[in-house]
Each structure stands twice: as C-alpha cells, then as structure tokens.
Amino acid sequence: FGRQFLVDEDEETCWNSDSGDCQYINCTFKQPTALNKLVIQFRGGFSSKKVVLQFCDQTKSIIKESTLYPVDNNLLQEF
Numbered sequence: 001f002g003r004q005f006l007v008d009e010d011e012e013t014c015w016n017s018d019s020g021d022c023q024y025i026n027c028t029f030k031q032p033t034a035l036n037k038l039v040i041q042f043r044g045g046f047s048s049k050k051v052v053l054q055f056c057d058q059t060k061s062i063i064k065e066s067t068l069y070p071v072d073n074n075l076l077q078e079f
Contacts, residue, residue, distance in 0.1 A: 014043060023048075038079045040070065047072035051079075 001016035006025065017023040035055075042048065047070050055064040068079045 038068070039076055040079075041074065041076045042070060042072065044072060044074045 003015055005013035006015040051068040053066045054062050057063050070077050
C-alpha cells in the first residue's frame with residue numbers, strides 16, 4: 001500500500017492514502033509538459049468523491065485549476 005505502488009502499472013498493488021479529508025499527490029515534471037488526459041483507477045468503495053487538479057508554474061503559483069468527480073468503481077477513468 002506504499003507510495004511506490006502509485007504508478008507501478010501492476011493491478012495487484014495500490015497506493016493507500018492516509019486517513020483524513022484531504023490527500024494530495026504532487027507531480028513535478030523536469031521540463032514543460034502538455035497534459036492531454038488523466039487516467040486514474042480507484043478500488044470500488046475507496047474512490048475519491050472529488051479530485052482537484054492544480055497546475056502551477058515554476059514558482060508554485062497556481063495558474064489553472066480543474067475539478068473532477070470520479071465514479072466509485074474499479075474501472076479506469078479518463079478525464
């Protein structure tokens with residue numbers, strides 16, 4: 001359930017967040033990157049109700065924010 005399993009592409013493993021209302025995942029790219037889509041998969045019964053994507057510049061100032069509402073199931077969800 002550790003963070004090393006967040007993006008390991010193995011359906012037998014998963015990342016388990018800490019308890020509490022708000023959890024976050026921070027992704028930093030080494031060069032400017034175009035994000036065309038986000039594909040996430042939750043375990044049914046453990047889905048987030050709301051996902052907020054924040055796009056920041058090099059100074060970590062938010063330049064854009066998008067809110068997603070995943071479905072509580074085991075399927076890959078593409079946004």
